Amino acid sequence: MNDLSRAIRDQRADLDRAWARVLDSSYVVMGPEHAAFEAELAALVGATHAVGVGSGTDALELMLRATMPLGREIVVTAANCGGYTTTAARRAGFTVRYVDIDAETHCVDPKALVDVLDDSVGVVVVTHLYGRAADVAAVRSVCEPLGIRVVEDCAQAIGARTPEGPVGSQAAAAAFSFYPTKNLGALGDGGAVTTSSDDIADKLRSLRQYGWSDKYRIGSDGGRNSRLDEVQASVLRVRMPLLAAQNETRRRIIQRYAEAATAPVRVLPATDAGHVGHLAVVVVDDRDRFRRHLDSHFVRSDVHYPVPDHAQTAFEGEYTGVSLPVTEAMAERIVSLPCFAEMTPDEVDRVCDALASY
Ligand SMILES: Cc1ncc(COP(=O)(O)O)c(C=O)c1O
CATH class of the missing domain: 3.90.1150.10 (Aspartate Aminotransferase, domain 1)
Known part of the structure; x- marks a missing residue:
């Protein structure tokens, strides 16, 4: 189904140079490659912030924690997207409720949403499945009047555009995976969350490092260690222009x-x-x-x-x-x-x- 060796062979000289840069810098996490990649990803999707994390599933989990409105606990998602949102939501302690898909697009059916929303639903996840940009605007118009946040799962659709603009900047926040077979793949695991909200970005940066508000000071509950390392960030920087x-x-x-x-x-x-x-x-x-x-x-x-x-x-x-x-x-x-x-x-x-x- 895929042959990762071909891209590695074609890009070998650039990858060697990128890894040499990492070795020369001696930064292994949260260094210059990571900072540059976050800025480049934010620019690519048209969001203010990109926050690197360890995988796409971590990106979903931390994004759900950072966006769930106080007093609510239900995440709504389509059930045909491989279980990643379900795994992430359950790990965050939330309850998952499912909505049917549209038979043409295979993405969430905005018309079916009305039947599953109530005031315990806090977040609806729109997955841009198979590479197709889903209709985020239609989902937002149903959810936002009810105080429900909409977020995107862009793991399969980096670079896709909705009529309103690129995926990753169409809702409160968006999760990305850089699993090696993704359109933008690392040579190991990696993920990120993009958002144009300063508050959500601050929360994510805290949650990905133990919930720290400052070194050794825990300001947010529910934190963990989930970082995108320098080597993977350097690979992604070689590949993003392609x-x-x-x-x-x-x-x-x-x-x-x-x-x-x-x-x-x-x-x-x-x-x-x-x-x-x-x-x-x-x-x-x-x-x-x-x-x-x-x-x-x-x-x-x-x-x-x-x-x-x-x-x-x-x-x-x-x-x-x-x-x-x-x-x-x-x-x-x-x-x-x-x-x-x-x-x-x-x-x-x-x-x-x-x-x-x-
Ligand atoms: C739609 C979707 N969401 C989330 C993920 C999870 O990403 P990861 O494997 O990096 O945890 C994947 C892929 O694996 C995916 O296809």
């Missing part, structure tokens, strides 16, 4: 798949800057048969994600009675095809041939 062109390449791969696919397979479109082609996802009724067909053409596939959050074994008994018809139907029909910027033309052709002959 992001726009790589997002365009990924989009083009998905467009090729859409042109090649026959009627039983619906390729979720990635036609403009509202999508950065993180995952090439198709919807097909007989998934097992389709995946066997791909196998016979030597094309790998995967499912993102096979089990919706409310149906995960760990939460058995907790969500009985929860019905999310679109989420549940799509979980049985989605398939992800290979999609990464270093795919060769032959590899893209092979996927297209498999799609055309199904």
